[in-house]
Amino acid sequence: MFINMELKMKIVHWNYFNESDEISGIKRYETELYNHMSGISDVQCQQVQRHNRNIFFDEFEEHDSDIVHATFQNLAPLALIKKPYRFVLTVHDLIPKFYYSIPQKIKHMWYLIEASINKADKIIVDSEYTKQDLISYLNITEDKIHVVPLGVSDAYHPHCKLNSCTRIGLTGDKKRILVNSSNKPWKNVKTLNRIIDRLPEYEFVKIGYGTTIQNENILNLGFVPEIEMPYLYSACDLFLHTSEYEGFGLPVLEAMSCGCPVVSSNGASLPEVVGNGGVLVSSNDVDRYCDVIDTLLSSKNTLKLWVKNGTEQASKFTWDRTAEQTLEVYKKCLNE
Incomplete structure (x- = not known):
């Protein structure tokens, strides 16, 4: 499938956290990525929170999105849904696989997540370490995985x-x-x-x-x-x-x-x-x-x-760079 970049790429970010949730590392990633992606001229980006499933499908049908990007690995089972979009998944870590004191409910959910991760068209990870974990423990092919480091907000600078x-x-x-x-x-x-x-x-x-x-x-x-x-x-x-x-x-x-x-x-x-x-x-x-x-x-x-x-x-890590590298993953996903 080849995408004509003279037209706006239509992206849906399906986020795990809701607007009312307190800030965490994952929510910061979701917020910063959306804000910086929305500033790119050839991208039309919208957000949907995980609880708004019906709203999402209505919006999807209406906007005919090119890519759905699930921004947290717990949303991996979305890859099992047969829809005519390309599916990109961010996997931040494999903590539930390695730490057995995690609640049993989460461990059970992880089995489904594990089985779903490889169904994504492209996988984004925050680090080379997580990439190697996916290759070693989930047998995911290297060419499907793309390392896109996170950034730091301009608000984080020295004060008196x-x-x-x-x-x-x-x-x-x-x-x-x-x-x-x-x-x-x-x-x-x-x-x-x-x-x-x-x-x-x-x-x-x-x-x-x-x-x-x-x-x-x-x-x-x-x-x-x-x-x-x-x-x-x-x-x-x-x-x-x-x-x-x-x-x-x-x-x-x-x-x-x-x-x-x-x-x-x-x-x-x-x-x-x-x-x-x-x-x-x-x-x-x-x-x-x-x-x-x-x-x-x-x-x-x-x-x-x-x-x-x-x-x-x-200074090597900026959210602008994160958004730009994420856009490159979208382009590869659509042009393969």
């Missing part, structure tokens, strides 16, 4: 540290280490707890869902609105990420973009995102984590170097 501390309500003289974690098994909270116990001279600021960490050296902030996140990154001296598995690692990218030096696990896709912009540590090496944190926070010059390295690395 003193003003940011005042805005967030952070006080005291201790150096601050920000962690974005939850009690999900791949987030590696066990290692995080051991690091916190070993470094009482620092204040750890924890954000994210799940059980709070009970320790006199930690401030549990829970959910922080996205509008406040650039200020929180700017208020902290270092961002620590101990996760064992990420399909991408958006918080790491956001921290670097805000001038917050990063110490991250080397698990899964994280080396692709961090690059030379932060320090990578083996996921469970508590001694190495502590040594690196002490080294960075004890030297202003070293810290400045990693601020520079991080912002340079983060």
Whole structure:
């Protein structure tokens, strides 16, 4: 099938999250991709949320879309529906396949998702790591998979540290280490707890869902609105990420973009995102984590170097680039 690019390509983004849902990494991807795709002159793009199935089919028949792009792997079973459009699927990670403590309901749903992924005409992934997972564990052919990294919003840039501390309500003289974690098994909270116990001279600021960490050296902030996140990154001296598995690692990218030096696990896709912009540590090496944190926070010059390295690395990732590379996948899909 050949598409005449003098005509507008008609795209439907079938999103997993609804407008009322709180911001998450997946929802940010859905929102940013749609906003930046809508700014491309030869594309006509519309959104439908997953609960609006009847609305979707009505709109599909009316608008005669060229491509339906399901923006989260849980929507993979849509590929089983026989419709005269090309189907593109984004797979962010294969977490349900590897972590057995995930609720049984999700595991059962995953079997259907797994069986459906290969039915997509094209598959977009956030990282080379996820691409290799799809090839190794789901036997998907390499030519069907396209790596399109995520971006970072322009809102994520450095702010005055003193003003940011005042805005967030952070006080005291201790150096601050920000962690974005939850009690999900791949987030590696066990290692995080051991690091916190070993470094009482620092204040750890924890954000994210799940059980709070009970320790006199930690401030549990829970959910922080996205509008406040650039200020929180700017208020902290270092961002620590101990996760064992990420399909991408958006918080790491956001921290670097805000001038917050990063110490991250080397698990899964994280080396692709961090690059030379932060320090990578083996996921469970508590001694190495502590040594690196002490080294960075004890030297202003070293810290400045990693601020520079991080912002340079983060500048390589933009949502405009994500949209442009996604458009290239659409074109390939329609011209094959």
